[in-house]
Amino acid sequence: PTINVITASQFEILAEHIEDDLFRLFFKTLFYTGMRKGECLALHWSNVDLEKRQISIEQSLTRKGQAVYSLTAPKNASSIRIISIPSKIALELAKIKPNCHLDNFVFIKQGRPLAERSLDRAFNAAAAQCGLGHIRIHDLRHSFVSCAISAGVPVVSISKHIGHSSVRQTLDTYTHLLKSDSDKMNDYIDLL
Numbered sequence: 614p615t616i617n618v619i620t621a622s623q624f625e626i627l628a629e630h631i632e633d634d635l636f637r638l639f640f641k642t643l644f645y646t647g648m649r650k651g652e653c654l655a656l657h658w659s660n661v662d663l664e665k666r667q668i669s670i671e672q673s674l675t676r677k678g679q680a681v682y683s684l685t686a687p688k689n690a691s692s693i694r695i696i697s698i699p700s701k702i703a704l705e706l707a708k709i710k711p712n713c714h715l716d717n718f719v720f721i722k723q724g725r726p727l728a729e730r731s732l733d734r735a736f737n738a739a740a741a742q743c744g745l746g747h748i749r750i751h752d753l754r755h756s757f758v759s760c761a762i763s764a765g766v767p768v769v770s771i772s773k774h775i776g777h778s779s780v781r782q783t784l785d786t787y788t789h790l791l792k793s794d795s796d797k798m799n800d801y802i803d804l805l
Contacts (some may be wrong), residue, residue, distance in 0.1 A: 615754045616752065616755045616786075616787075616789075617626065617748050617749070617754060617755065618755050618756040618759040618790070619627050619745060619748055619752070619756050620756075620760070621644075621760060622683070623645070623743070623745065624644050624753070624756065626743050627640075627739050627740060627743050627745060627748075628641060628644075628739075629676075629741055630641060630738075630739035630742045631735055631736070631739050632735070633735060634719060635709070635722065635727070636707050636727070636731075636732060636735045636736075638702075638706070638709070638720075639653060639720050639727060640736065640750070640753065641701075641705065641731065642698075642702055643707075643750065643753040643754065643757075644753040644756060644757060645698070645699050645702050645719060645756060646668065646696055646698055646699075646702070646757065647696075647754050647757035647771075647774060647775045648668075648670065648696070648754070649673065649687075649688065649692075649751075649754060649776075650732075650751065651674050651675055651687075652670050652672075652673050652675035652687060652692070652776075654673075654674040654718070654720060654727060654729075655671075655673050655674040655718075655726075656668065656670075656718065656719040656720065657716060657717060657718055658710060658713050658714065658715045658716075658717055658719055659716065660719075661706060661710075662707060662720060663703050663710070663768065665709050666697055666698050666699075666700060666703045667696065667697055667698065668695070668696050668698055669694075669695050670687060670692065670693060670694050670695070670696065670776065671687070671693055671802045672684045672685060672686060672687060672689065673685055673686070673687045673692075674726055675796065676729060679761040682725075682726060684691045687776065688776065689776070689778045690778070691773075691776055691777060691778045691779075691794050692776035693776075694773065694774075696774055697774075706719070717766070729742065729804050732750065733744075733750065736750050737789075752759055754775065755787075757775070758771055758775060758786075759782075759787075759789055759790050762787065762790050768780055768783055768784060771783060792804055
């Protein structure tokens with residue numbers, strides 16, 4: 614599939630079009646952490662340290678139909694990781710935490726993890742309203758990586774953060790987002 618990316622400002626406009634507050638926070642968490650959808654759906658409050666602003670990713674939620682779900686190991690061994698989260702996400706998570714138990718899912722409605730079909734419908738409707746109909750939920754992960762690359766974050770750090778099995782995997786997936794070596798060399802020569 615094609616990788617589509619959006620900027621933080623485009624994402625914020627999209628987020629404003631998500632009516633459900635919990636869905637909006639779910640999508641914000643994906644965009645601002647680069648987590649996979651299944652990893653985010655599997656989060657329990659015991660995985661979230663709001664004081665340290667960290668999330669421990671230990672499992673992924675997969676569905677067999679809408680009613681049956683299971684928790685599995687993440688995509689690969691390197692997907693088990695601890696990531697930092699922005700303070701704005703930590704603050705929003707803190708607002709919804711007070712009535713929750715540590716063994717509860719973070720993103721839960723009526724005692725069950727959020728339904729993927731409902732998330733897809735809400736996301737697709739908001740994207741269409743914003744003229745971003747080409748974007749998919751998984752593209753929020755790609756957008757996180759794109760923003761990190763643009764900010765100059767080393768690829769090794771990005772790779773560890775998003776749980777890739779190797780830096781090579783990150784480079785192979787996102788090489789088109791990296792400024793070409795010749796462009797970097799030209800920039801460097803201009804600085805001399």
